[in-house]
Amino acid sequence: MVGQQALTELAKRRGFFFGANEAYGGTAGFYTFGPEGAALKRNVESAWRERFTLRLGNEEIEAPTVMPEPVFEASGHLDGFDDMLIECAECGESHRADHLIEDAVADIEDAEALGVDRVEELIREHDLACPTCGAALSGEPVEDFNLMFETSIGPGSGQPGYLRPETAQGIFVEFPRLKEYARGQLPFGVTQIGPAYRNEISPRRGIIRVREFTQAELEQFIDPEEDEPPLEDVADVEVTLYPASEQNADDGDYIQTTIGEAIDEEIIGSPWVAYFLGVAQGWYERVGVDMDRFRFRQHLAGERAHYAADCWDAESEVGGNWIEIAGFAYRGDYDLRKHGEHSEDRFTVFKRYDEPKTVERATVNPDMSALGPEFGGAAGDVADALQELAESDPDAFDSNEVTVDVDGESYTIDTDVANFSVEEQTENGEHITPHVVEPSFGVGRTVYTLLDHAYSEDTVDDETRTYLSLAPEIAPTDVAVFPLVGDDDLVTTADDVADELRAAGLSVSYDDSGSIGRRYRRQDEIGTPFCVTVDHEGLEGDSEPTVTLRERDSASQLRISVADLAAELEAVLAGDGTFADLQDRYERVDTDVTTA
RNA sequence: GUGCCGGUGGUCUAGUGGUAGGACCUGAGCCUUCCAAGCUCAUGGCCCGGGUUCAAAUCCCGGCCGGCACACCA
Structure with missing residues (x-):
C-alpha cells in the first residue's frame, strides 16, 4: 500500500497533478492535471465514453456549467444544498443548527425548511447548548452556507446564476429537446462528461475532495412500468456488496455474490441499479482498479440525497481509506417532475395505449359573454375553476346554481351558463413522466484510485524500483x-x-x-x-x-x-x-x- | 469552520537573529553496447504581508497553502 504523501509527491514530480495557482499562494480545493495526469484522465474518460455511451447505445451532450437560479429552485439544490451552521462562542465548534433542533425538539423533523430566523428563535426558546462543550448557543447567529458557487449572469446586477453542482441538471433541463431527439421513445440514455462545482467548507485529502471536479454521468430515462434492463448481460458478474443491513449489523460483512443472485435475493432492489453495478464492475476491472480493494456499498437511510429512492456507491480503498468513486441512484421521477412543475415545458413522454380507451369526461363550455360582463377580470379564472369542478365533482352541476372559489372569493353562476356536459372521448395514450436511473462517476477520484492501485515497488538488480502498473489502455x-x-x-x-x-x-x-x-x-x-x-x-x-x-x-x-x-x-x-x-x-x- | 503541527531549489531535507548546505532530479560534457553507475561543470531556494530589531528566512501577528483530529461531504 502506498501512502497519500508518497503518491502526491510522485504526482507533483512527474506531472500528474498538483495544487493550482501555486504562484499566487495556491487555491484550496483546485488542482491542475499536468501532462501525464491530463493524458491519464483523458484516457479514463475515453474508456468510460466507450462503455457507457457508445457500447450502451446512448448519446452524449455538453451543457453549460453556469445555469440560472430557477433551475436550482426546481432541482431542490437551492434549499436542499444549504447547510445551517452555528458556531459556539465558547469552544469554536461549528454545528449543524437544523440538526440540533431536530434532535432536541420532538415534533420537528425538517428544521432546515423553517428558515434561519425561526431556527435562531428555536435555539433561544429551547435554550440549546453546544454538544461539544455545553455552553449556551442562544443568541449566536445561524449562518446559511450554500455549497453552490454563485455568480451573476450579464452586466450590472444581472440575473443570479450558479455553477452546476452536478452535470446531471444539464441533462434534465434539456429533456424536452432530448426527448424529441429520441423520437419520444423510452428507454433512452444521455451522458455527459464535464466539470461540476461545490464550494466545500473544507477541501481535504489532496485530490479526493475538491471544489471543481469532473463527473461522468449517465441519465437513463425509463418507463417504470415497462422497461427492463438487459440483465442477462450481467447476471453472472461477481460483485462484492455491502448492503445497509450488513453495515448496521454488529458483525456485518461483505456479501460475495453475482448480480443475478443479488436481484433474486432482493439485496439490490432495483434491477436497473443492479444492471449498472454489473456494467460498472466490468469497467473498473478493465481500467485497472484492484478488485480486492473495491466494493459496492448501499447508502444508509439517512445518507440518501433529497432525490434518491435507493442508492449504491462504488467505493475503492486508497491509502487505507474507503472513498466513494461512483454513485448509482434510482432518482424516480423527481427531477423531471420538478422541472415540469417549475418551467413552461413538458417533461413527459406520450405513452400510447395498446388499445385506445373510451372515457367519459365531464366538461364545461361557459358562456363567456355572460361571465365576462358579470365578473370582469376574474371571468377567465372562474371558467378554469368551473372546469376543475366539473372533473372533480360533476354532481355539483345537478342543481340550478353552482359556486366556485377563486382566490378566496366565491362566485355563483347559473348552471345553464356553464354549459355542463359529459362527453365520450377517445384516448390513445397518456403523458408519463419517465423515471431516471443515474450512474454517476467521479473521474478525478477514479484517476487517483488507478494511481494508488497501480503504484508498485520491486527490486531490479538490487535497486528499488518504483513503477505504475497502469492498464496499457489508459497509460498516459x-x-x-x-x-x-x-x-x-x-x-x-x-x-x-x-x-x-x-x-x-x-x-x-x-x-x-x-x-x-x-x-x-x-x-x-x-x-x-x-x-x-x-x-x-x-x-x-x-x-x-x-x-x-x-x-x-x-x-x-x-x-x-x-x-x-x-x-x-x-x-x-x-x-x-x-x-x-x-x-x-x-x-x-x-x-x-x-x-x- | 475550529484545534494542533508544519511551509527552505523541481522533489526530499539540514540549519542559524548577521540573507543558506546536502541528497536526488534537471541541463552541458567525458565515459558507456540494456536497467537510477562514475567523473567535471552548470541552473535553481528561505510561502505572502505587516510588526519588533542596527539587522528577520529565523522572533511576534495576520493571511495563504498543506497534514492530522473534530465538524461537514445533498
Whole structure:
C-alpha cells in the first residue's frame, strides 16, 4: 500500500497533478492535471465514453456549467444544498443548527425548511447548548452556507446564476429537446462528461475532495412500468456488496455474490441499479482498479440525497481509506417532475395505449359573454375553476346554481351558463413522466484510485524500483523509444522509429539522455507499458533492422523487427493479445536483469 | 469552520537573529553496447504581508497553502 504523501509527491514530480495557482499562494480545493495526469484522465474518460455511451447505445451532450437560479429552485439544490451552521462562542465548534433542533425538539423533523430566523428563535426558546462543550448557543447567529458557487449572469446586477453542482441538471433541463431527439421513445440514455462545482467548507485529502471536479454521468430515462434492463448481460458478474443491513449489523460483512443472485435475493432492489453495478464492475476491472480493494456499498437511510429512492456507491480503498468513486441512484421521477412543475415545458413522454380507451369526461363550455360582463377580470379564472369542478365533482352541476372559489372569493353562476356536459372521448395514450436511473462517476477520484492501485515497488538488480502498473489502455504514454547510446546511427534510427509509431497513432515519448537504465526508470514511474530500444546489434548485417521491446512490469525484453513493431504494439495496446503472446513468437533477449 | 503541527531549489531535507548546505532530479560534457553507475561543470531556494530589531528566512501577528483530529461531504 502506498501512502497519500508518497503518491502526491510522485504526482507533483512527474506531472500528474498538483495544487493550482501555486504562484499566487495556491487555491484550496483546485488542482491542475499536468501532462501525464491530463493524458491519464483523458484516457479514463475515453474508456468510460466507450462503455457507457457508445457500447450502451446512448448519446452524449455538453451543457453549460453556469445555469440560472430557477433551475436550482426546481432541482431542490437551492434549499436542499444549504447547510445551517452555528458556531459556539465558547469552544469554536461549528454545528449543524437544523440538526440540533431536530434532535432536541420532538415534533420537528425538517428544521432546515423553517428558515434561519425561526431556527435562531428555536435555539433561544429551547435554550440549546453546544454538544461539544455545553455552553449556551442562544443568541449566536445561524449562518446559511450554500455549497453552490454563485455568480451573476450579464452586466450590472444581472440575473443570479450558479455553477452546476452536478452535470446531471444539464441533462434534465434539456429533456424536452432530448426527448424529441429520441423520437419520444423510452428507454433512452444521455451522458455527459464535464466539470461540476461545490464550494466545500473544507477541501481535504489532496485530490479526493475538491471544489471543481469532473463527473461522468449517465441519465437513463425509463418507463417504470415497462422497461427492463438487459440483465442477462450481467447476471453472472461477481460483485462484492455491502448492503445497509450488513453495515448496521454488529458483525456485518461483505456479501460475495453475482448480480443475478443479488436481484433474486432482493439485496439490490432495483434491477436497473443492479444492471449498472454489473456494467460498472466490468469497467473498473478493465481500467485497472484492484478488485480486492473495491466494493459496492448501499447508502444508509439517512445518507440518501433529497432525490434518491435507493442508492449504491462504488467505493475503492486508497491509502487505507474507503472513498466513494461512483454513485448509482434510482432518482424516480423527481427531477423531471420538478422541472415540469417549475418551467413552461413538458417533461413527459406520450405513452400510447395498446388499445385506445373510451372515457367519459365531464366538461364545461361557459358562456363567456355572460361571465365576462358579470365578473370582469376574474371571468377567465372562474371558467378554469368551473372546469376543475366539473372533473372533480360533476354532481355539483345537478342543481340550478353552482359556486366556485377563486382566490378566496366565491362566485355563483347559473348552471345553464356553464354549459355542463359529459362527453365520450377517445384516448390513445397518456403523458408519463419517465423515471431516471443515474450512474454517476467521479473521474478525478477514479484517476487517483488507478494511481494508488497501480503504484508498485520491486527490486531490479538490487535497486528499488518504483513503477505504475497502469492498464496499457489508459497509460498516459503508449511507448517510449530510445537509442541505446548516443551514436549517430542509433539516434537517427530511433528518431525514425518514434516517428513511425506516432504516424500509427500511438502516444510516443523519445529520450536519448543519460544511461539506458535511467530512461527505463523514468518511464516506469509514469507507467509507460513499453520501451523500444535501438541497439547496434539490431542494425548489423543486411537483414531487416530489429529493436528490443521491453515490458514494464517484468522488465523482460524481446527482439522484434521494425517492420512488425507498430502493428504488434497497436494490437497489444488495444487489448488484442498480450506481451506474453509476443514472447512466444519473437526471440527473447537475455538481459541479465533480475526482478524481485 | 475550529484545534494542533508544519511551509527552505523541481522533489526530499539540514540549519542559524548577521540573507543558506546536502541528497536526488534537471541541463552541458567525458565515459558507456540494456536497467537510477562514475567523473567535471552548470541552473535553481528561505510561502505572502505587516510588526519588533542596527539587522528577520529565523522572533511576534495576520493571511495563504498543506497534514492530522473534530465538524461537514445533498
